[in-house]
Amino acid sequence: MKIAIASGKGGTGKTTVAVNFALALEDVQLFDCDVEEPNCNLFLGFDLEPVEEVTCLVPEINPDWCTLCKNCASFCKYNALAALPNKILSFPSLCHGCGGCRHVCPAESIEEKPRPIGMIEKTSSKNSLTFFRGILDIGEVMATPVIRALQRHIDESRPVILDSPPGTACPALAVMGCADYCVLVTESTPFGFHDFLLALEATRALKVPAGVVLNRDGIGDSRVEDFCRAEGIPILLRIPDERMIARLYSEGIPFIKEMPEWKEKFKNILKTINTVTCKSKGV
Amino acid sequence: MRQLAIISGKGGCGKTTLTAAFSSLSENAVLADCDVDASDLPLILKPQVIKREDCLGLKLASIDPELCNGCGICLEMCRFGAVLENFTINPYSCEGCAVCTVACPENAVSLIPRVSGQVVSSITRFGPMAHAKLGTGEEASGKLVNMVRKKAEELADKYSCKLILIDGPPGTGCPVMAAITGTDLVLVLSEPTVSGLHDLKRAIKLTSHFRIPTVACINKYDINEKKSLEIEAFCKNSGIPLLALLPYADITTEAMMKEETVIEYSVHSGTSGAAEFANIVRNLWSEIETRLLETSQKEMYSKTLKAWEP
Known part of the structure; x- marks a missing residue:
């Protein structure tokens, strides 16, 4: 219940x-x-002890592989990626961690890295x-x-x-x-x-x-x-x-x-x- | 134009009661009820609605059962658990990210618009007001707060008002941030309880994160004077001016039952307690007005300085 x-x-x-x-x-x-x-x-x-850190997966773009196709920036519904003429800019705090940018990247230049957003704790005593x-x-x-x-x-x-x-x-x-x-x-x-x-x-x-x-x-x-x-x-x-x-x-x-x-x-x-x-x- | 936001971290501290009281004291202000989740200011101010506008939130995924072959790729790809086993979408979980639309090999998923709430412009007996109604379980509440504030700014321009009074939401999350960013002054309301103090600290952490001038006030200070002293000490140490101590008074509930502000109620209730309470609120308001004026002068000063820079 x-x-x-x-x-x-x-x-x-x-x-x-x-x-x-x-x-x-x-x-x-x-x-x-x-x-x-x-x-x-x-x-x-x-008394509380940490159980896990809650993270959100945010994109990290490898500039060597990025072809500046802008697919990721135009896909992102949260405006967490912006395409500049010479690079892709990311705003991790806006990212919801949907993983869409990585999915649409044709050059496989996006990796996802966990970004901490919170914490889970529990009682340490019995x-x-x-x-x-x-x-x-x-x-x-x-x-x-x-x-x-x-x-x-x-x-x-x-x-x-x-x-x-x-x-x-x-x-x-x-x-x-x-x-x-x-x-x-x-x-x-x-x-x-x-x-x-x-x-x-x-x-x-x-x-x-x-x-x-x-x-x-x-x-x-x-x-x-x-x-x-x-x-x-x-x-x-x-x-x-x-x-x-x-x-x-x-x-x-x-x-x-x-x-x-x-x-x-x-x-x-x-x-x-x-x-x-x-x-x-x-x- | 000046903007004042009233927040508290903890709910039920008296934000709306105080905002309503300020509305009957301020001349020439627009009200913005930014507690879009539970908008209570209209219950006191009885607004006459001028206009309602839909707020479109993030879109919603929708699976066409004719095209879906049940491969399960969308279910696997969705990070929000919004695709159910029977290949329908749980609207309360879907964040409109569109991953399913590109993942589906059959092109069976599309995004459809969703109305996340309504923004309302109104007129009250104390001036114009912007407020909103968030749809149940909708997430775009930060966005809706922004829309309410934009609406309030439009109303302020239209009726040449000099001040926007923002009744903020509880908490320290997205809607609160949306309610305080770009304001000139934040009033944090606290109460002398362990949670009141705890949430005051979190709220002040937030306002300092955004570097907004902050003042504080304790409501119902006399339900625990020891805790009130703790709050006073905390405010002193963190350089937050504590502008007023409001006593616990039945007038707040009585006024609410009559659908009046405490200021209005105090005028005809005739009890000394009510008059006393109203006077403390009046003093608090004049303190705030002074500070709003100060911040505007500082701004003018720094603008003048900039103008002089070579």
């Missing part, structure tokens, strides 16, 4: 839910897929909780390849929780799309509701079943609740708008550590998800 924790809007509590959920379940894997802002470990404080995260280097644009590289480390035989990036663009979809279930974290405010609808639309397009965690419950109004009731979307958990929870969050302490009564509530999320997904499969 792969469960993605997602939201349209940023700052609704994805990381809080992901970390507390993982700590409550204990024997699970937690993957921090928000590679632009990987924040889970701020709350876990694990914990019942397995933790992996990906980090996109500052100034790099390609979050999705780092997410895909990270996902290759998922052990399919064990349950996994994926902390997704915000939004509904490509990187978020790469996470939600690989999940069996999506937990959408939102708050019942105009912004929260609007962005929740975008995220819900994404899960529907991906055909991944979804449920809701209502965070900062008590602020705003009942628009999320009313909508969920009408649409038959389960509300898996309500986290109240309590100063204690906000305080623990600000300190980087997962709140179930200080408020153990929440452990059961988080465990129940998994039970609900299992029931719902079994039902939808007709079991």
